[in-house]
Amino acid sequence: MAVHEYKCPCCSGALAFDSTVQKLKCPFCDTEFEVEAVKAYDEDLQNEGTDNLDWNTDAGTQWTEDEATGLRSYICQSCGGEIVGDQYTAATECPFCGNHAIIMQQFSGALKPDYVIPFKLNKEAAKAEYVKHLKGKFLLPKVFKDENHIDEIKGIYVPFWLFDSNADADIRFRATRTRTWSDSNYNYVQTSYFSVYRAGYIAYDHVPVDGSTRMPDDLMESVEPYNFAEAVDFQTAYLSGYFADKYDVSAEDSIGRANERIKTSTEDAFRETVKGYVTVTPEYSSVRLHDGKTKYAFYPVWLLNTTYKGEKFTFAMNGQTGKFVGNLPTDKGKFWKFAALFTVIAGAVIYGGMWLAQLL
Amino acid sequence: MIKRFTAILFALVLILSVATLPAYAAGEEVVYSYRFDDNADLLTDAEEQALNETLYDVCAACSCNVVFFTANDLNGANFSHLNTAQDYTQRYYETCCGVNTDGVVCGLILHDEDGDRQVLLYGSGKCVKQLSDSESEDIRNNAISNHNPDRNGYYDFLNSIALGVKGAVPPHLKWYMLPLALIIGFVIALLIMAIFKKQLKTVQMERGAVNYVRPGSMNVTAARDTYLYSTVSRTARPKNNSSGSSHSSGGGSYSGGGSKF
Numbered sequence: 013m014a015v016h017e018y019k020c021p022c023c024s025g026a027l028a029f030d031s032t033v034q035k036l037k038c039p040f041c042d043t044e045f046e047v048e049a050v051k052a053y054d055e056d057l058q059n060e061g062t063d064n065l066d067w068n069t070d071a072g073t074q075w076t077e078d079e080a081t082g083l084r085s086y087i088c089q090s091c092g093g094e095i096v097g098d099q100y101t102a103a104t105e106c107p108f109c110g111n112h113a114i115i116m117q118q119f120s121g122a123l124k125p126d127y128v129i130p131f132k133l134n135k136e137a138a139k140a141e142y143v144k145h146l147k148g149k150f151l152l153p154k155v156f157k158d159e160n161h162i163d164e165i166k167g168i169y170v171p172f173w174l175f176d177s178n179a180d181a182d183i184r185f186r187a188t189r190t191r192t193w194s195d196s197n198y199n200y201v202q203t204s205y206f207s208v209y210r211a212g213y214i215a216y217d218h219v220p221v222d223g224s225t226r227m228p229d230d231l232m233e234s235v236e237p238y239n240f241a242e243a244v245d246f247q248t249a250y251l252s253g254y255f256a257d258k259y260d261v262s263a264e265d266s267i268g269r270a271n272e273r274i275k276t277s278t279e280d281a282f283r284e285t286v287k288g289y290v291t292v293t294p295e296y297s298s299v300r301l302h303d304g305k306t307k308y309a310f311y312p313v314w315l316l317n318t319t320y321k322g323e324k325f326t327f328a329m330n331g332q333t334g335k336f337v338g339n340l341p342t343d344k345g346k347f348w349k350f351a352a353l354f355t356v357i358a359g360a361v362i363y364g365g366m367w368l369a370q371l372l
Numbered sequence: 373m374i375k376r377f378t379a380i381l382f383a384l385v386l387i388l389s390v391a392t393l394p395a396y397a398a399g400e401e402v403v404y405s406y407r408f409d410d411n412a413d414l415l416t417d418a419e420e421q422a423l424n425e426t427l428y429d430v431c432a433a434c435s436c437n438v439v440f441f442t443a444n445d446l447n448g449a450n451f452s453h454l455n456t457a458q459d460y461t462q463r464y465y466e467t468c469c470g471v472n473t474d475g476v477v478c479g480l481i482l483h484d485e486d487g488d489r490q491v492l493l494y495g496s497g498k499c500v501k502q503l504s505d506s507e508s509e510d511i512r513n514n515a516i517s518n519h520n521p522d523r524n525g526y527y528d529f530l531n532s533i534a535l536g537v538k539g540a541v542p543p544h545l546k547w548y549m550l551p552l553a554l555i556i557g558f559v560i561a562l563l564i565m566a567i568f569k570k571q572l573k574t575v576q577m578e579r580g581a582v583n584y585v586r587p588g589s590m591n592v593t594a595a596r597d598t599y600l601y602s603t604v605s606r607t608a609r610p611k612n613n614s615s616g617s618s619h620s621s622g623g624g625s626y627s628g629g630g631s632k633f
Binding site for chain 2: 145148149150151152178187194196197198199200201202203204205206207208209210211212213214215216217218219220228229230231233234236237270273274276277280281282285337338339340341342347350351352353354355356357358359360361362363366367
């Protein structure tokens with residue numbers, strides 16, 4: 013299969029998208045180019061024809077059936093090295109020369125994304141946010157914080173399905189109000205029960221659902237929200253310099269999660285219109301979606317990996333907003349030490365309070 | 373954050389300490405007394421001296437007045453008008469120490485208004501709270517059962533009551549209070565640690581899609597609030613919030629009671 017690189021018109025080096033200036037930039041001669049200009053230049057280059065770089069591939073052994081279906085092998089157009097990916101790899105880098113390669117076949121036909129939100133934050137910003145993420149965490153093991161070692165940082169365009177829909181809702185709640193009064197002998201509580209009905213409609217735009225099984229869903233939802241106003245029509249040039257996967261979860265398979273989120277938020281929104289009650293409990297809800305549309309988009313995520321005591325920890329940063337998330341390990345010794353300390357202090361305060369209550 | 377929690381705990385201790393200082397300061401200025409009047413002449417001189425020594429200890433340990441007396445009957449006391457053992461004992465105390473002063477009074481009356489022998493034990497002032505009805509009853513019952521004057525004499529009987537008062541009136545906590553305080557402390561500690569642990573977990577699924585609601589798109593087309601029915605529940609109001617009951621036959625407030633035997 014062929015891979016595609018955007019060549020620098022000045023020095024023929026592989027161009028990379030620079031999130032800071034929002035242009036393609038040559039890492040060799042530092043020349044900056046507009047995306048549209050490079051795209052037009054690249055089309056001209058394509059018309060010039062290509063070299064024949066076929067090789068005799070008799071060496072090696074045959075792939076097993078599983079390997080053959082899962083693995084893909086590409087040839088780097090800069091150095092001729094072999095880039096091994098899988099069936100979902102859409103953009104990667106050559107392990108030999110480090111040039112950025114885009115697998116064009118992943119974007120052909122129906123698989124081409126509709127939109128992409130370009131990276132606005134670079135790797136340095138991700139490192140800075142990681143350091144900030146570790147600060148102020150009392151139970152974080154000191155060794156983890158001090159070593160501060162990151163195994164890998166990757167900028168990845170993650171495939172998302174975006175759902176637009178209008179929702180009609182009929183929701184009924186059981187609500188209560190209470191009134192209290194007293195006489196000389198008793199305290200009284202009157203609880204009044206109401207059936208509260210609300211109907212209406214609400215609309216959602218671009219509800220994202222992770223389209224890649226390789227990205228944990230909770231991690232991807234934790235870096236939300238994205239500002240879709242900054243999305244642009246997809247062009248492969250934006251992928252240069254980053255990794256990208258094509259989707260391996262279909263839009264149909266993502267509908268369940270989108271429905272779940274939309275239904276929950278619809279119920280919450282109408283619940284907010286029920287005021288003046290002590291308790292409000294949903295009894296029945298019917299949410300009907302219509303005019304639903306689905307789009308395919310690439311969203312920017314910085315992924316950071318580190319290992320602590322043999323366990324892998326993955327952090328993610330929203331490449332657009334800088335929101336940084338990732339679970340951290342707990343210092344169990346410190347946890348129980350301070351739990352015991354707080355038990356003694358709180359117990360002593362309570363015991364002292366009991367004594368003082370006797371004196372007052 | 374650890375500093376914040378430590379500061380809160382120490383502030384709590386400080387507030388509680390400061391709140392109790394006036395009580396201690398006020399207590400130091402009062403001089404308490406003790407006395408034993410053997411009007412019924414039930415004890416020997418040596419026994420009276422021994423009992424007085426015990427009452428001195430009780431007075432010092434409890435920081436309150438201690439009045440013990442014996443009486444043949446309720447006659448000849450012009451301070452008591454109701455002619456009951458309770459009124460006699462409470463007015464006896466007020467005559468000695470004043471109304472609602474901090475103290476304990478124990479009266480042993482050989483012939484009360486019904487002609488029965490009765491022992492009465494009351495707390496006054498702060499001792500209303502410290503010597504509850506049940507504690508007074510326990511002390512009386514213990515004396516009647518284990519130090520009955522018909523077997524051991526009146527000195528042993530009254531001395532056991534004095535020692536009972538010494539154990540009940542000073543600030544004291546039941547044995548299970550310490551483990552109870554530690555259990556509550558452990559629960560509080562776990563809550564604090566849960567807050568610290570929550571800092572480490574930032575990955576979770578989004579609950580809904582509230583960030584993706586189209587601005588201004590929500591419209592409520594129908595809203596009905598229908599009243600269904602009501603229920604009324606009632607709970608009895610507490611009559612008294614103090615740990616010891618407070619009752620009187622006319623003067624100050626007292627806890628405790630009397631037992632015939």
